[in-house]
Amino acid sequence: MAVAYVSTRGDAPRLGFADAMLAGLARDGGLYVPETWPTLSRDEIAALAGRPYAEIAEAVIAPFVGDAIPAPTLRAMIQEAYGSFRHPATTPLVQTGPNRFVLELFHGPTLAFKDVAMQLLARLMDYALAERGQRATIVGATSGDTGGAAIEAFRGRSRLDVFILMPDGKVSEVQRRQMTTVPDVNVHAIAIDGSFDDAQAHVKAMFNHHAFRDRLALAGVNSINWARVLAQAVYYFAAALALGAPHRKVDFVVPTGNFGDVFAGYVAKRMGLPIGRLVIATNVNDILARTLETGRYEVTGVTATTSPSMDIQVSSNFERLLFDAVGRDPSKVRAAMASLGQSGAFTLEPDALAAIRAEFDAARADEATVGRTIGAVLKDAGYLLDTHTAVAYAVADHAALDPATPTVVLSTAHPAKFPDAVQAASGVRPALPPHLADLLTRPERLKRLPNDVAAIEAYVSDHARVLRDAAA
Numbered sequence: 451m452a453v454a455y456v457s458t459r460g461d462a463p464r465l466g467f468a469d470a471m472l473a474g475l476a477r478d479g480g481l482y483v484p485e486t487w488p489t490l491s492r493d494e495i496a497a498l499a500g501r502p503y504a505e506i507a508e509a510v511i512a513p514f515v516g517d518a519i520p521a522p523t524l525r526a527m528i529q530e531a532y533g534s535f536r537h538p539a540t541t542p543l544v545q546t547g548p549n550r551f552v553l554e555l556f557h558g559p560t561l562a563f564k565d566v567a568m569q570l571l572a573r574l575m576d577y578a579l580a581e582r583g584q585r586a587t588i589v590g591a592t593s594g595d596t597g598g599a600a601i602e603a604f605r606g607r608s609r610l611d612v613f614i615l616m617p618d619g620k621v622s623e624v625q626r627r628q629m630t631t632v633p634d635v636n637v638h639a640i641a642i643d644g645s646f647d648d649a650q651a652h653v654k655a656m657f658n659h660h661a662f663r664d665r666l667a668l669a670g671v672n673s674i675n676w677a678r679v680l681a682q683a684v685y686y687f688a689a690a691l692a693l694g695a696p697h698r699k700v701d702f703v704v705p706t707g708n709f710g711d712v713f714a715g716y717v718a719k720r721m722g723l724p725i726g727r728l729v730i731a732t733n734v735n736d737i738l739a740r741t742l743e744t745g746r747y748e749v750t751g752v753t754a755t756t757s758p759s760m761d762i763q764v765s766s767n768f769e770r771l772l773f774d775a776v777g778r779d780p781s782k783v784r785a786a787m788a789s790l791g792q793s794g795a796f797t798l799e800p801d802a803l804a805a806i807r808a809e810f811d812a813a814r815a816d817e818a819t820v821g822r823t824i825g826a827v828l829k830d831a832g833y834l835l836d837t838h839t840a841v842a843y844a845v846a847d848h849a850a851l852d853p854a855t856p857t858v859v860l861s862t863a864h865p866a867k868f869p870d871a872v873q874a875a876s877g878v879r880p881a882l883p884p885h886l887a888d889l890l891t892r893p894e895r896l897k898r899l900p901n902d903v904a905a906i907e908a909y910v911s912d913h914a915r916v917l918r919d920a921a922a
């Protein structure tokens with residue numbers, strides 16, 4: 451049966467899978483979520499043990515897609531998407547200690563976990579647009595990895611232009627170059643004089659500017675897009691199955707910024723995967739750790755760290771969790787988001803906080819701890835962590851988790867994306883894999899714009915092929 455999608459703010463059309471995917475942000479400013487959670491039975495989960503990643507992906511994703519895409523077409527897209535990964539397991543597990551595992555999510559083309567969802571999303575969106583004979587204009591915000599993964603996945607696609615906003619000077623050189631060295635005409639890398647939170651706010655403002663959104667046929671590739679989160683739920687299944695699920699529980703520790711990745715773990719749990727604890731690991735930009743501690747979600751300034759992709763204060767997907775935590779009452783979500791817009795904060799009701807604490811723990815790791823962790827894990831386990839993964843590894847070291855339950859630390863990026871920080875912490879300078887070996891000498895193309903949504907809208911309007919074709 452087809453699942454329908456509703457907005458967390460309750461005032462946008464109820465949509466099917468393809469429309470929700472193409473919509474990105476709901477028209478009321480909320481995020482689409484499934485109206486009900488499809489589940490897999492214990493036997494259905496058990497039957498996936500030992501199956502290839504693509505088969506697990508199909509079993510997890512198909513119930514959310516319903517009849518929007520014929521099953522053989524979906525299967526082919528999934529197989530093609532993960533065929534581009536450099537590891538046969540797609541997302542392999544590496545044991546680094548007693549009951550401690552690292553889930554390597556960085557074997558896709560841009561060396562970050564974003565590839566897992568983005569390689570599939572590009573195929574899903576292309577298919578949906580081709581079915582309708584339409585084009586779209588993607589606007590996205592990045593703190594480093596979403597942009598590169600989106601550009602790689604959508605480059606050269608005739609139905610889509612992609613405009614990515616990054617905070618100028620605040621992503622690593624490798625991350626910047628993955629966005630600026632792609633010559634395809636449908637790719638536009640834009641640096642704004644602001645933070646990731648500013649970039650994300652501009653993207654949401656463009657979606658909430660309905661005349662602009664409709665004229666450009668805007669689409670989103672950030673985790674505001676439900677399909678992104680859905681594709682990320684798959685690796686929780688793959689990892690847990692490899693460690694004995696559904697016959698035993700697994701805990702996950704997730705380096706967190708925009709709350710998409712750890713929310714995907716929550717989705718897997720809602721579907722029936724026996725996950726124990728979901729641990730939110732933040733760097734010193736610790737809004738989520740503070741929220742779980744105090745019940746108050748309060749935005750403060752962003753501090754630059756060695757894990758730049760997690761230098762985020764406004765965690766978009768927290769709104770999806772909030773929706774469930776307040777009993778799916780959209781008026782409560784609207785009130786919280788209005789308060790966030792007006793005063794930069796909202797307070798969780800005691801029941802909502804208790805519901806969140808029932809599933810999640812949260813803690814932060816400071817810069818010194820992250821550096822020490824990279825050095826210690828290399829020394830003790832012979833394993834080189836990237837800085838984001840190290841945040842989660844450090845949090846896992848101190849979390850009150852059951853030692854008898856396997857702990858999986860999500861490794862969201864390859865260390866070679868952050869060579870300076872990793873070298874400073876470990877003495878080892880990680881090398882880029884062969885397909886990116888000449889990245890640092892490729893010519894760059896980057897547009898710099900002020901931190902101003904009107905200037906960004908003007909640039910997108912001037913360059914989007916949707917409008918040029920309409921005018922021709």
Ligand SMILES: Cc1ncc(COP(=O)(O)O)c(C=O)c1O
Binds near residue numbers: 594706862
């Ligand atoms: C390497 C890396 N780790 C962790 C995160 C945080 O993930 P999320 O934003 O889904 O919480 C990001 C950014 O999304 C990232 O690029």
Ligand SMILES: N[C@@H](CCOP(=O)(O)O)C(=O)O
Binds near residue numbers: 592595760
């Ligand atoms: N950390 C991300 C920020 C955007 O997150 P998303 O999951 O909502 O796309 C990045 O690296 O760009």
